[in-house]
Amino acid sequence: MQVLLQTLIGGVTFGAVYALVAMGFSIVYRTMGLVNFAHGSVVMIGAYAASTFYLATRLPFAVAIVVAIAVTALIGLVIERFLRPLENKDFTLMLIGTIGFGAVLEAGAVLVWGATGHAVPSPVATGPIDVAGIRIPTYSLLVIAVAAAATGLLALFLQRTKRGAAMQAVAMDHQAATACGIHVGRSNAMAFAIGAGLAALAGSLIGPMLYVNPTMGGTLGIKGFAAAMLGGFGSMPGAIVGGLAFGLLDAFAAGNFQEYSELVTFLVFAVIVMIRPTGIFGEATVNRA
């Protein structure tokens, strides 16, 4: 029982981060129909930006996160601006463009920060909470809380604001949206910036849990992408459920299948996607690819 609950804690913590990464993938996809393969690298840049700022200034970690979000949102805007001429013309080139940007960001990180990477001390000094033998690290609680808050804010933005509604409209039918006077390019740029901001949030949060180095985006990107697929690509609730599900799947596979855990995780993932290709919350509305 203790093992089970402890596994759950680990799974939910990492699941929350996967959910943030998955949301970043999804928001770009639902608006542009594009999978942003640079997303994992943006997570890495976010982790670097936040940790470097935090280590250098010793200002509260929250400030560092805001700085990281600003930096990566800017990168998101740059990526979108570069890809804009291809929008609705050559989709494959756009995909390859995002892969290229990912490589550029990784190489850039090596140039700026070196290949070695650095560890980030936990911003929360208090020890783990002990509940009947189950240890819950305080930082995990913070990660889950911040992820939940970010999710709530994003949902409010998409449903309650004019700009959010415009983005939803572009997601459903970009031609009709244009006819209504919505600037599709601006909407896309916004999606990229929000996606990158979410990546930065995920990166900043996971930095103190892991080790920040130029290649850390690879695994996070793949797992976040898989989480988005599992939940239903393009769906926001799907990204959250998918992220948590993937975190838990990963955690329980590690406990039960040892060295075969990764194999089992992705096998289960493949079977679920085969049975339900649209994912758990797959929507028919988002299908521009």
Place this chain on the structure above:
Amino acid sequence: MRFTRSTIAAAALLALAACAPPGQQAGSGATATGPIKIANVNAQSGQLSSLGQWEHKGVKLAIDEANKAGGVHGRQIQLDLFDSQGDPTVGTNVARKIAAEGYVAMLGTAESAVTLAMAPILKDAKIPNITSGQSPKLAELKSPFLFLNAPTSVTFDETLAKYLVDDKGMKKIALISNNGAYGAGEHDAFLNSLKTRNVTPAADEVVTPDQKDFNANLAKIREQDPEVLFIGAEEVQSGLIAKQARELGIKAVFAGGAPVGTDVYATTAGVKNAEGTIVSSPYLSNEATPEIKEFAAKYKAAYNEEARMHVAKAYDGASILVEALKQTRGEGGQKLADAIRGVKRAGLLGTYTYDANGVGIHETKIGLVKDGKVVPEAAS
């Protein structure tokens, strides 16, 4: 996909080499004039590039010193860097390139998997290779052209098991290791050393090299309440395991090979969590001996960063090669391999005496992590 300056430089060098007349190329290995061509193959890009860059700096320091001191009987050593990307497939391509372009010897790589892939090609081409890999599989190849500049996992873990079980009487030992080339080697070697002492591990958890969340594995280990937790994984993963183990309230002392003696491990785990970790390594710290102190100062002056074991062993390996080259007067092939086997050197990692399997160092030392740094364990 990624082009570092060094790959571009390597590519440019290759292009230049390709332009040279064929006669000059084929003869360069055997001619008694002109520079002696040595290849340094290491990951300069990709996940393992930090390791590769340290190795290259250590090698370069030794070769630069040798060249400054007059080279090999007046001939300079030309050190060319090739990027293996830490990938065995890329490694085999590089091995063929080296063989075709008349390099007399190769230094590197830092990854056992890459070296294992390159070894058969280098053996056929009779190119001696001093590697920084430490997988027991390298010694099992019994290639007369493959030499290790560090002990294998067997030595690391035998020393560790002897200290833990024989000296300290600790019998309740749990294992956690990854199933990558390094982790699997550590797991098997340590388990073997325990077996010969009739100790059955309290837990034996295997994780994947990419795994980040160890709550499930560690919760199982916690139920056994072991005295010692043996960690068989690379630096960062070892650090993450140590951190999460302490968060879970595991009180066992951590033990492992060279990775747990690094600052990467200590900072990833958190200095407080790493405190007291038992390290088995031939190179405990930059202050261990006067020779090492001098080397560390030299290294810092050259690169403005702290020396570490990876640098030291690469430096040792390159120095051994230079010594052997002096004996053969720059000649390669079987003669050079024999000369390397004959070198007896008091290096930074210990005294090198090569056996038939190409292993030069046969013992490690025990150290303890204090305030994030390794101090030698006082003989008790």
